[in-house]
Amino acid sequence: MTPSVLTHDSRTRLIESAIIHFAAKGFDGTGIREIAKSANANSALVAYHFCGKEGLYLEALKAIFSRKVSPVSLLANLPPPGSPGARKAALQGFLDYIRAFTTEIMSCQGADPIDEAAMVLMSREMQSPRPASSALLVEHIQPYVTYLRDCLQILRPDLDEDALFAMGVSIQGLMIHFSNSLGIIRLVRGNPAYPEDTEKQIQHFIDFSLRGLGVPEAFPQPRN
Numbered sequence: 001m002t003p004s005v006l007t008h009d010s011r012t013r014l015i016e017s018a019i020i021h022f023a024a025k026g027f028d029g030t031g032i033r034e035i036a037k038s039a040n041a042n043s044a045l046v047a048y049h050f051c052g053k054e055g056l057y058l059e060a061l062k063a064i065f066s067r068k069v070s071p072v073s074l075l076a077n078l079p080p081p082g083s084p085g086a087r088k089a090a091l092q093g094f095l096d097y098i099r100a101f102t103t104e105i106m107s108c109q110g111a112d113p114i115d116e117a118a119m120v121l122m123s124r125e126m127q128s129p130r131p132a133s134s135a136l137l138v139e140h141i142q143p144y145v146t147y148l149r150d151c152l153q154i155l156r157p158d159l160d161e162d163a164l165f166a167m168g169v170s171i172q173g174l175m176i177h178f179s180n181s182l183g184i185i186r187l188v189r190g191n192p193a194y195p196e197d198t199e200k201q202i203q204h205f206i207d208f209s210l211r212g213l214g215v216p217e218a219f220p221q222p223r224n
Contacts, residue, residue, distance in 0.1 A: 011049045013039035016114050018060040023117035026124060027057055054132055061125065061133055063138045064118040070190070071100035072144055081154050090154035091215065095206055097148055104200045105179040123180055148172065155215055171209045178205075 008016070017039035021030045032053055038042035050056040075096050079086045105119070129137050148168045152159070159167065178185070178201075186194045195201045 010039070010041045010045050014041055014045060014049065014056065015060050016055050016065045019040075019064065019114055019121055020117045022057060022060060023121035023124065027053075027130060032056075044193055056138060057130070058133055060121070064122060065136075067115070067118060071104055072147065074098060075100060075147060078150050078154065079146075081157065086154050090151045093147070093215075094151040094155065094210075097151060098171075098206050098209065099202050101144070101172075102175050102198070104203060106198060107177060119179075123176075144172070152213070156213060167213065172210070174209065175205055 014035060017035045018030075021035050021038065023028075032046045033043050035056070036046060046052065046056055050059055075093060076089075078093050079089050107115075121127075124173060125133065128142075145168060148171065149164055152164050152167050156164070156167070182194075186192050
C-alpha cells in the first residue's frame with residue numbers, strides 16, 4: 001500500500017509509507033528500499049531527511065503523536081485532592097476520560113489506512129518499546145497515565161501508589177484490549193459492524209470500571 005496522496009513532499013511521503021510498513025512488518029522486518037518505493041522516492045532521501053532507518057522510525061512515531069489532537073488532552077484540569085468539589089470533579093473527569101480515550105482509539109477503526117496503520121504501530125511499540133524510542137513513547141503516554149491517576153487518587157484516597165497504578169492499568173487495558181481484539185470479537189458475535197452503538201460500549205466501560213473501583217455514588221442501581 002502506498003501513501004494516499006503523492007503530491008506531498010518526499011519527506012512526508014516517506015513518513016506515511018514508513019508508518020504503513022513498520023506497522024505491517026515491524027522495524028526489523030522493514031527495509032528502507034520498500035519504504036522509499038511505496039513513497040515514490042529515492043531511498044537515499046531516508047539518510048538525507050532522517051539520518052537512516054532509526055531516525056525515520058522516530059519521525060514516524062512523532063508524526064503519529066501529532067497527527068490529531070487527542071481529546072484526552074482537552075479535558076478539564078482537576079482541583080487538588082481534598083478541596084471543595086474535588087470528588088465531584090474527579091468523577092466527572094473520570095467519565096470524560098473514559099469517553100475521550102475510547103472515542104480516540106475507536107476512531108481509527110475503518111478509518112484512513114494511515115490512521116489504522118498508526119494504531120497498529122503504536123500497539124506494537126507499546127508491547128515491545130525500542131530503546132531509541134522509549135523516551136518519546138513515555139513522553140506521549142505520561143499525560144494519559146497522570147490524568148487517570150489523579151482522578152483515581154481523589155475517588156479512592158485510601159489506595160497507595162502501587163494500587164492506584166494497578167487500577168489505572170486495569171482500566172486502560174480494558175479499553176485497549178477491546179480495540180485491539182475487535183476483529184475476533186466481531187467474528188465471535190457474528191456481526192462485522194459490532195458495536196453499532198459506541199456510546200453503549202463506552203457506558204459499559206464506565207460502569208464496569210466504577211464498580212471495580214467501588215465508587216458507590218456513581219450509580220445507585222445496576223444498569224440493564
